[in-house]
Amino acid sequence: MTDQLKKILLGEQGLVVIFLVAFALVSALVPNFLTDRNMLGLLQSVVTVGIVACTMMFCLAARDFDLSVGSIVAFAGMVAVMASNATGSILLGLLSAIACGAFVGFINGVVIAKFRINALITTLATMQIVRGFALIASDGRAVGINSPDFYQLALSKLLGIPTPIWVLAVLFGIFGFVLNRTVFGKNTLAIGGNPEASRLAGVNVDRTRIWIFTLQGVVCGIAGILLASRITSGQPNAAVGLELSVISACVLGGVSLAGGRATMSGVIVGVLIMGIAENAMNLLNIPAFYQYIVRGVILLLAVLLDNLRSSALGRR
Amino acid sequence: MTDQLKKILLGEQGLVVIFLVAFALVSALVPNFLTDRNMLGLLQSVVTVGIVACTMMFCLAARDFDLSVGSIVAFAGMVAVMASNATGSILLGLLSAIACGAFVGFINGVVIAKFRINALITTLATMQIVRGFALIASDGRAVGINSPDFYQLALSKLLGIPTPIWVLAVLFGIFGFVLNRTVFGKNTLAIGGNPEASRLAGVNVDRTRIWIFTLQGVVCGIAGILLASRITSGQPNAAVGLELSVISACVLGGVSLAGGRATMSGVIVGVLIMGIAENAMNLLNIPAFYQYIVRGVILLLAVLLDNLRSSALGRR
């Protein structure tokens, strides 16, 4: 009995099991937590972080770092709204937002891979530059959406579940597949695990890194669109600090900052843990200042638990 | 002639030379820049970042990461003010601030070194927890200083130069010496270069890392005291985002995030470049939104220039 339990806890999916136990605990202890409405609200609240975490996982797995995601999300949202307003076509707006995201990501990738500038500095710089453009484009004020159809992106439902959640689920699926089953995914892990060996094995390291950042940009574009639709405007100040939430969700989910290690299930768990913590704290009406402390303690506990698990496993 | 120039630019101190050239340019082009008053103002504006950068350099050199510095600075400032007010003794206030900083740093170090929890997550957690404590202790409000002597810490001058600048200079000197000329400094660099090899070479890796974080805490305590004295109150919201400024100053100064590489002169240059950029932009009256862009571009340029220099050197 205990042996089997041990085996489950220490297995590949141990993090998921721990998460399920924690989830059951929260459901039992926090009133109003396990209601349909709250679950949907919870999921919607993690859409932005979750979407961006998909590609941040690749970025970290390849031993890179992206601080510019928050700015790109805000900028893409602005572009979506402004382009839709200007052209009258929502589709054009969406496409231009994604194109802008991809462009910024591509620039990040080229600078980092080709000019060999530290990823932290590069993305810190683009983070500022892009935020600056967003502010300049809008003169620092939110831009309203002309066509109400735009709101529908976030409000519409399929089988009772809002579209953004579907988008999130689909992206989780796609990137989980890409990570484990495609050449691109394996190359990413290889680059993070041993860049030199990957290069010598003929992996086109530069191109892979550029692709990773470009994808990151595309995904930020999608997140920006959904966010703009959800908050019914393009806001130049949106998503400040997003990068830290996303990176911590990933690390919480077992992605190694030293590169080479990542799983989609881990990242999903990481994203959900962060979302549940926020949600439960608000349901429990914990005062704002104490929320800081609780948030910190949960972060620590989650990683500590996972460490204990894997050290029991690796015995080192 | 050109050979000699090349030698100087490509030498150990090339970054410093580039900086001096840039400084001369700014002095020539920006009106009011090279005045005594502006120079003192500039130096005072980098005191907080500069002080914290001293130990952040060690932290990064040992392949660690500290996001909690901003919170510790704010918390230590609060403690200094509240303890001075409560006991009536400024000295006691200062000591308790430094003790608090050291304590938080020590906790960071123990959790990271002994429980082997990722430094990013640990310090992200303490960043939140400590900020929470600062907010709770003061109920989210600024705390005024009772004794005017406390202001004197920041206002007093020696040889025409304000005390905080002296403190900064002394710390630069001390930590420059510690890095290059002591066992502690060399061990730090070795740990960053290859932690496992250092451990097997008899370096007490855990203890060194705990010391690094504790020192970081002490130094944040000093920075917090000077900041509180400078703004004549303890503010729980002070120094938000300090960690990113400090880390970028260090990276700009050639400290490697992959560990094992750091120089004090580089860090000083990094800190000054950031300070000068802000200062010159304000002198040139660049609008706020464009400042974002300029800041980003300067960051990129500075690192690019240094990269070109060292790749011309290493030809790789």
Add this chain to the structure above:
Amino acid sequence: MSFLDFSQITKTYPGVKALSDVSFGVVKGAVHGLMGENGAGKSTLIKILSGDQHADEGEISIDGKVQAYASTRDAFDNGVIVIHQELQLVPELTVAENLSLGRFPASAGIIAGRRMLEDVGAKLKSAGIDIDMRRKVKTLSIGERQMVEIAKAIMLDARVIALDEPTSSLSSRESEILFALIDRLRGEGKVIIYVSHRLDEVFRLCDSLTVLRDGKLAAHHASLKDVTRDQVVAEMVGREISDIWGFRPRKAGDVRLKVEALSGAKLRTPASFEARAGEIVGFFGLIGAGRSELMRLVFGADPRTGGAVTVDGKGIHATDPHGAIRAGIVLCSEDRKHDGIIQGRSIEENINISSRRHHTRFGVLNRASEIATAETFIKKLKVRTPSRNQDIINLSGGNQQKVILGRWLSEQGVRVLIVDEPTRGIDVGAKSEIYELLYQLAEDGMAIVVVSSELPEVMGICDRILVMCGGRINAELTRDQFAEKAILAAALPDKKTPDAIAS
């Protein structure tokens, strides 16, 4: 008519002329040896062949066509495969994935997982390499990793295969698998460049030989028929070395190191042995015999689960290397890349990291003594470098090994010196000097434990040999009992004893 031609290759690194004007050719279906002292430029030549580095001058041609590679990828595509001196594997990926990296069987970017396993499985089987290809590389021992690395050579249909010191961490059994493989490839008409410091191997395998010295071509033998070993050594080192072991009888003193029933997570069977002052004890075994694990336990590098270690009758309770070093035990570990060199730091710092504590006051370094120590050992061990400030990562493999040895030889107050594969990658000339240093230390009363996979080495320098197999000490032989057969027999897994690792 030569198939692979190097002509006038020149390569300069800052401060070092790694190769100057090297030209030679190799015919098809031949194994060509490449020898030379540490830092002679062998790996550099191989790196240029692989497209990893670019020659400043000169060119390489294959089958009469001049090759110009922009990257290692181009080299593959032209049928050139290189097994580098330093292991180039991705620890988090499986063996199969590592062997397919850069050329996964895939359609539309999606990996055909089954096909990959089939391909890799077939290749491994045909080469006689027995490793579970689903295991992650990080769970393999160094020797096993080296075999995976070697397996890369057969994954592609190559025209030219270069192997840079492939046997440096293999024991004789695995080496035989490699040699069989090389013979097969030769039969298929490939050109094989073989870099090694082991003369036996070179004479057993190679058809022709080039010797480099200080980056220049010292000798080229189109055939090895009339060449003697002493002649090659002289060409390499510039002087004759009559007996590289130079064994001198010593008198053993009291027991210095006593290990009783020591066990740990990776060494389940408790092991006991002792070493006397002035004695050199050898540990021999095949890959995975558990020698390195045992030494790491003695040194406190891994946590022990039972047993005791005493030095000079005093129990050592240290649970970390830090404590062990202070108690007088030092270990020079086998994996120099992971456990030895501190990359990004200078030779000087790499040497002084441990011994500097004897010279510091209040934690402040004594620059003069550090410089002196570094210079002394750079000279003693003949480290080839432009200056002591050189980043250790820029040294050739053998020179890195010398620096790490220097780190431990410069330690003071050592009672027990454990060296794990000390001469891995070190040239013949330097080897005999290192042995001489070991003898001197032993004569001064140190107990020395030498772990080695090279049978001639342990037989050549040790007073006593312990043979390990499957995580336990299987036999103990004193010098008068030394016999190749007996030692190998003890090292081979015994079918009668239940043995997890062997199965």
Add this chain to the structure above:
Amino acid sequence: QDTKIGFIVKQPEEPWFQDEWKFADQAAKEKGFTLVKIGAEDGEKLMSAIDNLGAQGAQGFIVCTPDVKLGPGIVAKAAANNLKLMTVDDRLVGADGKALEDVPHMGISATKIGEAVGQAIVDEMKARGWKADEVGAIRVSYDQLPTAVDRVEGAISVLTANGFKAENIFDAPQAKTDTEAALNAATVVLNAHADIKKWVSFGLNDEAVLGAVRASESVGIPADGMIGVGIGGADSAINEFKKPTATGFVGTVIISPKRHGYETALNMYDWVANNKEPEKLILTSGALAKRDDYQTVRQGLGIE
């Protein structure tokens, strides 16, 4: 069923919002309803917060939104969760930029506060007998925040109307909204115009103006050479007034968190429990407090 009311604010760490919450709590205690306090720094968090309130069965909420353009989204979200909606401090606007008049609101316009600041500065200049053209103005700006722009522009409009020359107004952009950032930015302005001996300063809040005042002290401008008027009136300003000697921080425009917190909560309660719809628009006003009268002003506003 118990009455449950949400109170969402955009910057939960700010003393101002802490006070609003405190006074709302007071109302909750008096009337016996549950108050759920949530901080929402941006649009996304706000939407989640409204969902969250819906999920825990609240009947209505009061919000100070991180951005007024979120209007239609907030209204839709509130309707979807069947929650009554009131706004405080910042009034919602639609996509066309016009106020959403259907949503009951209590607040004070940012421009108005700014104008009060400007007036206070002009009055003090007159009292000190300063001439407009010998005085420099530090505009401690944080243009990323629309409210901040409106506030400083309000102050500038009064200054220029009273003969202040536009070229004597110098921008000191804060990189962050804390005192240190304002201090650094203002120092540069002061040093760049060392010839000007008399200064006035205004900004987003008390902290910004305090930064400018600290800067003037550090470059050696005496207290009677600086007129700083802040906005807020919480502890940072009070601490300044409590100092043994007067500083360049002359006054602050206090806006009353009591009305904003207590009354809105009460109104919402009436609406939920007794179905008594609140007034559509209640405008409060700021009151200037100075070193000698701040206690009385605060008492007048019911916050002492």
